[in-house]
Amino acid sequence: MKNIFIGLMFLTGIHSFAQEAGKVGELLKNEASKNEMETSVSKTRGSRNSNNSGFRNPNNSGSKIKNPNYQWNQNYGYSEVFLRIPEQGYFNIELGDQMISNNSGKFRFFDLPSGRIPISIYDNGYLLYRTTLNVRNNSRMVLDFFTDQGLFLLDSYPVRNQSYGFNNWNDVWNNPYGNQENNWNNSGNYVNVMDHNTFDQFLEMLQKNARFDDSRLAMINQQAHSVMFTSQQITILVKEMSFDKNKLSLAKSMYFKCADKSRYFLVYDAFDFESSKRELMDFIAKS
Missing domain, CATH: 2.60.40.1120 (Carboxypeptidase-like, regulatory domain)
Structure with missing residues (x-):
């Protein structure tokens, strides 16, 4: 009976971590x-059909052109x-x-x-x-x-x-x-990015143990020393701040710990005031 139970638990564990369609x-x-x-x-x-000849201009693929006008770059x-x-x-x-x-x-x-x-x-x-x-x-x-x-x-x-x-x-x-646990950074290299399950655990600990912005900032900055975050994760963390000035401070510092900076526009949604969004935009433009 014990072996059957262990076997069922093992199969359940495999299924929970499997990739699923959708x-x-x-x-x-x-x-x-x-x-x-x-x-x-x-x-x-x-x-291949006529529209997929491998040439950018398929109409010219079958004819010989005299004195072609090459465009190299x-x-x-x-x-x-x-x-x-x-x-x-x-x-x-x-x-x-x-x-x-x-x-x-x-x-x-x-x-x-x-x-x-x-x-x-x-x-x-x-x-x-x-x-x-x-x-x-x-x-x-x-x-x-x-x-x-x-x-x-x-x-x-x-x-x-x-x-x-x-x-x-x-x-x-x-x-x-x-x-x-690996992901990309802007230079195309592997970096240590917090995976989804670990982030959920971290967020739960943050909400449970850090009641004020100062303690939340300290806990997030401490974690950022050893791991990178995605734009979506940073957006969630910024929303945990109570005041816009603290949201802005965190969003600026976390920009350098973001693994997918091309998606950092998601973080703008975490702000209540347009002035804070513009200040973050200006900061990123100058970084």
Whole structure:
């Protein structure tokens, strides 16, 4: 009986820490119509349609141009999109003017221009999903797709100097689920970021043991010596302050302990007065 009980507890523990479809991330709306999804499209291995030739201007891909006007250093911006499909199958992903087909379930797109980029997901020639991604310059967008759940935006990380900044490809997708304690900083390197479960424990201790702003600031600053925080976590901590001047003081100091500074605009929501928001904006602009 004891062995059965231990076995059940073990299985329960494994399930509680497993990644689940739809558990994290922002669900992106499927814009494909029912008619499109029921019509097979030729998306077989090695095939490409006329709008995905690999050239930025497909109309010129098949003709020889005399005296071409080369443009060597056009700045389209640089962005990356990483998409994972943790299911068996041979999928085709079209993202802008790029297309990747494989059965590994991992699709990594580089050298993307910033802006709104359409994405389409096919399985065995049938369109499963279509939507538009709003890709920022110098960023890596990370997504998960589940055929019965949809496309989820897990997070967007800053990318500097087109550097990878990680050792294991799987960590890119696993981190948003809280399975890893590492995350990104603005230089593209690993830093020690407080995971979601630890942050919840820290917040509970803060609310229980620090009743006034002074003690809250001291407790947060002490913790910040050994760990980094996300913009969302910092927003929650700033909201714990009772007075706007203390909120502003904390928001300024925590900016240097933020792992995803590109999302620091979330912290503005923690303030009650527009003047405090503007002062924080000015501070960040000069930092």
